[in-house]
Amino acid sequence: MKDHMKKNSILKSIMIGTPEIEIFIRQSSRSRKISLKLSRFDNKVYLTVPNEGFIGQAEEFAREKEIWVRKQLNSLPSAIRIKPGVFITIDGVPRRVSISEMRCVSLSDSDLIIPFNDNKFEVRVKVFLIELARQRFLELTEFYSLKIGRNFKSITLRDTKSRWGSCSIEGNLMYSWRLIFAPKEVLEYLVVHEICHLEEMNHSERFWNRVESLMPDFKTNREWLKVNGSELHRYLI
Numbered sequence: 001m002k003d004h005m006k007k008n009s010i011l012k013s014i015m016i017g018t019p020e021i022e023i024f025i026r027q028s029s030r031s032r033k034i035s036l037k038l039s040r041f042d043n044k045v046y047l048t049v050p051n052e053g054f055i056g057q058a059e060e061f062a063r064e065k066e067i068w069v070r071k072q073l074n075s076l077p078s079a080i081r082i083k084p085g086v087f088i089t090i091d092g093v094p095r096r097v098s099i100s101e102m103r104c105v106s107l108s109d110s111d112l113i114i115p116f117n118d119n120k121f122e123v124r125v126k127v128f129l130i131e132l133a134r135q136r137f138l139e140l141t142e143f144y145s146l147k148i149g150r151n152f153k154s155i156t157l158r159d160t161k162s163r164w165g166s167c168s169i170e171g172n173l174m175y176s177w178r179l180i181f182a183p184k185e186v187l188e189y190l191v192v193h194e195i196c197h198l199e200e201m202n203h204s205e206r207f208w209n210r211v212e213s214l215m216p217d218f219k220t221n222r223e224w225l226k227v228n229g230s231e232l233h234r235y236l237i
């Protein structure tokens with residue numbers, strides 16, 4: 001993992017065009033030339049360069065390809081940029097993103113209320129959602145950990161796509177914060193799943209029986225993730 005990070009480290013990000021598109025410049029020791037790509041993993045645009053010496057040239061390249069980049073971004077079927085007026089699902093419930101004069105971000109049954117519309121808007125929403133996800137994961141993980149009598153060591157939230165969570169032999173748990181967009185019971189299922197790995201580090205029958213003993217209808221939630229999981233990545237945040 002560390003090795004991979006080193007090879008693909010982000011050098012900087014640039015903004016091109018109007019409305020602005022953020023492009024991340026990353027270095028890859030394996031690449032020989034500049035390449036531009038929309039990642040389906042996180043819906044972000046990446047410029048890959050062999051080394052820092054290519055940055056200037058890469059920026060120019062990105063500006064020349066602006067139309068192509070826009071086309072690629074528009075081709076994302078369900079990408080949603082977080083801005084006032086759009087709906088995002090939190091706990092599986094659609095909430096309208098709205099602006100108010102209050103100082104803090106808050107959540108009501110129908111709205112996600114943001115203080116004001118400055119250039120930190122998306123960051124504010126993201127920080128709020130990650131924090132909300134952290135509280136949920138922490139509460140549920142502590143609850144189920146007590147219930148099965150196994151301790152966990154740490155909880156980390158990430159933005160991953162290949163898997164929604166993981167549990168190491170040492171008891172370090174990782175969850176995708178994007179599960180905050182999913183129905184509450186789906187997020188809970190992930191906790192149950194990872195907590196059961198503290199007992200069984202595999203997906204054996206014994207493992208699934210343990211999951212079922214804690215959450216009898218876990219299959220519905222597992223299926224929900226299989227069918228709708230990509231929806232949680234549609235928000236460009």
Ligand SMILES: [Zn+2]
Pocket residue numbers: 193197202203
């Ligand atoms: Zn598993």
